[in-house]
Amino acid sequence: MRVLVTGGAGFIGSHLVDRLVSEGFSVRVVDNLSSGRIDYIKRHIDLGRAEFVLGDLKDPSVAMRAASNVDVVFHFAANPEVRLSSTSPEVHFNENILATFNVLEAMRKLGVGELVFASSSTVYGEPEDMLVDESAPLRPVSVYGASKAACEALIHAYSMLYGIRSVVLRYANVVGPRLRHGVIYDFINKLLSNPAELEVLGDGKQAKSYIYIDDAVEATLIAWRRSNAYYDVLNVGSGDYVSVDEIADIVADVMGIDRPVKRYRPVLHGVGWPGDVKRIALKIDKLRGLGFTPRMSSREAVRETARRLLEEIVSEKGEAVKHI
Numbered sequence: 560m561r562v563l564v565t566g567g568a569g570f571i572g573s574h575l576v577d578r579l580v581s582e583g584f585s586v587r588v589v590d591n592l593s594s595g596r597i598d599y600i601k602r603h604i605d606l607g608r609a610e611f612v613l614g615d616l617k618d619p620s621v622a623m624r625a626a627s628n629v630d631v632v633f634h635f636a637a638n639p640e641v642r643l644s645s646t647s648p649e650v651h652f653n654e655n656i657l658a659t660f661n662v663l664e665a666m667r668k669l670g671v672g673e674l675v676f677a678s679s680s681t682v683y684g685e686p687e688d689m690l691v692d693e694s695a696p697l698r699p700v701s702v703y704g705a706s707k708a709a710c711e712a713l714i715h716a717y718s719m720l721y722g723i724r725s726v727v728l729r730y731a732n733v734v735g736p737r738l739r740h741g742v743i744y745d746f747i748n749k750l751l752s753n754p755a756e757l758e759v760l761g762d763g764k765q766a767k768s769y770i771y772i773d774d775a776v777e778a779t780l781i782a783w784r785r786s787n788a789y790y791d792v793l794n795v796g797s798g799d800y801v802s803v804d805e806i807a808d809i810v811a812d813v814m815g816i817d818r819p820v821k822r823y824r825p826v827l828h829g830v831g832w833p834g835d836v837k838r839i840a841l842k843i844d845k846l847r848g849l850g851f852t853p854r855m856s857s858r859e860a861v862r863e864t865a866r867r868l869l870e871e872i873v874s875e876k877g878e879a880v881k882h883i
């Protein structure tokens with residue numbers, strides 16, 4: 560089976576590529592390397608196990624080239640920086656909605672029959688009940704969340720009109736090695752610069768679900784293989800949640816730093832930036848029903864990620880120093 564992974568040089572995409580290659584799929588990656596790194600997938604390309612198309616999905620001809628002769632598309636390319644929503648909403652419109660439209664158009668024109676889409680828990684916005692299942696209303700509070708909800712709506716229409724079997728996955732915060740954005744990465748870098756003090760965006764009481772990358776990839780493949788709906792939507796998380804304050808404590812502990820002074824920077828109702836969600840946890844009963852069991856809780860995922868990212872960041876900084 561021939562598989563296209565858009566954004567396959569990024570964090571989640573490259574781990575998915577590792578897994579698909581290890582299972583023997585013929586994999587093509589399309590990526591503009593705006594945040595992704597070719598190093599993450601280079602060994603597969605060198606060994607002829609993956610093909611790389613350098614290009615931007617905002618260009619319809621790139622989407623056509625990437626989707627030719629494939630059976631399934633895992634669409635993971637996007638700009639995932641929720642914070643950009645309040646300053647540059649056009650980025651999420653272009654990178655997320657326009658690029659997804661181009662991917663869908665290419666699939667329609669080329670007759671590609673299956674799509675797995677990386678959506679996000681941000682489509683729910685600030686839910687009344689913290690714990691949400693897939694039937695909760697979509698009330699995004701960031702343009703990022705709105706862009707993912709718009710993509711979901713487009714995918715539903717394409718699925719119904721043109722017979723593209725689609726699995727939409729609403730991921731919680733996915734964390735693990737190679738992650739280069741988000742709170743754990745931010746805290747490690749801040750504490751490396753100043754171990755005595757930690758700036759916390761928000762009041763620290765924001766709480767969300769986190770899922771380790773290996774669990775997220777496993778869930779992705781289970782959902783793709785076992786969902787028997789023509790259009791399906793599934794939450795992907797670890798079933799629990801962790802607060803930003805706890806994340807700060809875990810990261811400091813992993814770095815061997817004894818209680819840095821936390822400087823809170825809350826905006827609005829205590830969130831980190833306009834468009835940030837205060838409290839949300841994903842119910843994953845539907846995914847469990849397909850046979851998925853997360854191996855790590857949110858806290859375990861955060862701790863393991865802090866360990867792995869610390870190693871990566873320290874080694875990168877060492878390399879940078881060597882090159883001066």
Ligand SMILES: NC(=O)c1ccc[n+]([C@@H]2O[C@H](COP(=O)([O-])OP(=O)(O)OC[C@H]3O[C@@H](n4cnc5c(N)ncnc54)[C@H](O)[C@@H]3O)[C@@H](O)[C@H]2O)c1
Nearest residue numbers: 566569570571591592593594595615616636637677732733
């Ligand atoms: N990491 C998370 O916690 C999380 C949670 C929910 C949903 N998601 C979604 O999962 C997907 C992957 O996220 P990630 O964390 O791996 O981010 P990432 O930034 O590491 O990966 C995105 C990849 O897409 C590529 N890309 C971006 N715009 C492109 C374009 N126009 N054309 C071609 N390539 C382009 C980037 O270079 C990068 O390699 C995204 O769709 C994101 O919105 C991520």
